[in-house]
Amino acid sequence: MGDKHFVCIIGSGNWATTIARNVGNNAARHQMLEPLVNMYVYEEYIDGRKLTDIINTTHINVKYMPDYVLPPNIIAVDDVVEAARDADILIFAIPPTFVSSCCRTLLGKVKPTAHAVSLIKGFERGDDGHIILISGIIMRQLKIPCSVLVGCNLAHEISNDNYCEGTIGCRDQKFFRVLPDIFKSDTFRVVVTDDADCVEICAALRNIIAFGAGCADGMELNENTKAGLIRRGFLEIIQFVDVFYPGSRMATFFEACGLSDLPIVIAS
Ligand SMILES: NC(=O)c1ccc[n+]([C@@H]2O[C@H](COP(=O)([O-])OP(=O)(O)OC[C@H]3O[C@@H](n4cnc5c(N)ncnc54)[C@H](O)[C@@H]3O)[C@@H](O)[C@H]2O)c1
Numbered sequence: 001m002g003d004k005h006f007v008c009i010i011g012s013g014n015w016a017t018t019i020a021r022n023v024g025n026n027a028a029r030h031q032m033l034e035p036l037v038n039m040y041v042y043e044e045y046i047d048g049r050k051l052t053d054i055i056n057t058t059h060i061n062v063k064y065m066p067d068y069v070l071p072p073n074i075i076a077v078d079d080v081v082e083a084a085r086d087a088d089i090l091i092f093a094i095p096p097t098f099v100s101s102c103c104r105t106l107l108g109k110v111k112p113t114a115h116a117v118s119l120i121k122g123f124e125r126g127d128d129g130h131i132i133l134i135s136g137i138i139m140r141q142l143k144i145p146c147s148v149l150v151g152c153n154l155a156h157e158i159s160n161d162n163y164c165e166g167t168i169g170c171r172d173q174k175f176f177r178v179l180p181d182i183f184k185s186d187t188f189r190v191v192v193t194d195d196a197d198c199v200e201i202c203a204a205l206r207n208i209i210a211f212g213a214g215c216a217d218g219m220e221l222n223e224n225t226k227a228g229l230i231r232r233g234f235l236e237i238i239q240f241v242d243v244f245y246p247g248s249r250m251a252t253f254f255e256a257c258g259l260s261d262l263p264i265v266i267a268s
């Protein structure tokens with residue numbers, strides 16, 4: 001762990017662009033990080049100009065975050081292989097639908113020692129009906145470990161420097177110290193745990209409870225009923241993890257990935 005880590009962000013949407021400011025600021029001053037950070041941008045044309053050119057000259061992602069200035073050490077790259085080739089830490093922040101195709105493109109092209117971090121919420125469904133974690137897809141396809149960062153993380157609030165919290169589920173002890181240092185800021189508190197499956201599952205399943213709460217509103221059920229539904233849904237997440245990911249810790253459900261993220265999604 002002596003050498004500096006080169007960081008690459010894969011994605012340039014709302015969340016990727018928001019977190020890129022923290023990553024860029026931290027990379028510029030952290031002794032364990034290379035100051036330049038690549039950001040893979042799915043190329044688009046805005047008024048005839050490439051989005052990558054716009055980002056690299058104005059430092060603004062006019063498509064996804066038009067009022068938000070990125071640090072100049074964030075370098076937009078339109079080729080995912082080129083962006084990721086030298087990376088020691090690969091941050092995935094794209095919608096779940098694009099993960100498999102992106103990993104197929106990257107297969108054999110990333111450093112075998114690289115470590116991935118998924119900021120993606122959601123999961124895929126396997127042929128047998130089982131849940132497949134997004135980090136699992138990344139690990140299986142790229143054959144590198146993948147940690148996760150999730151929490152009560154509405155991008156527009158973080159971009160406004162409103163206080164918020166995130167939980168990192170770290171799958172490699174070697175990265176325990178450096179991962180929080182990559183993402184945190186004065187207003188973004190990041191806690192790291194090794195209970196990575198539980199962290200990711202909390203974020204993946206909370207949408208189901210939020211959907212149920214939305215249905216309760218739509219059916220004009222009262223607040224007592226909705227609160228009961230949310231409590232029972234949260235309990236079901238705990239029971240699900242207990243059955244399918246044994247060994248997870250109860251305390252993890254009360255970190256940002258669990259209890260704080262749930263009300264956000266229900267309200268939003
Ligand atoms: N927005 C938030 O507040 C927020 C916060 C936390 C986590 N997340 C999670 O982050 C993930 C991304 O969400 P988002 O809100 O940034 O999405 P978004 O809709 O803002 O971004 C879409 C991204 O997909 C890229 N894209 C489009 N077509 C593509 C293709 N064919 N191949 C590869 N990339 C393509 C776009 O360039 C863009 O970078 C989701 O899993 C979401 O749950 C979002």
Ligand SMILES: O=P(O)(O)OC[C@H](O)CO
Nearest residue numbers: 121151152153154261264
């Ligand atoms: O709705 P999502 O999956 O984009 O998640 C948004 C934020 O993470 C809520 O905390």
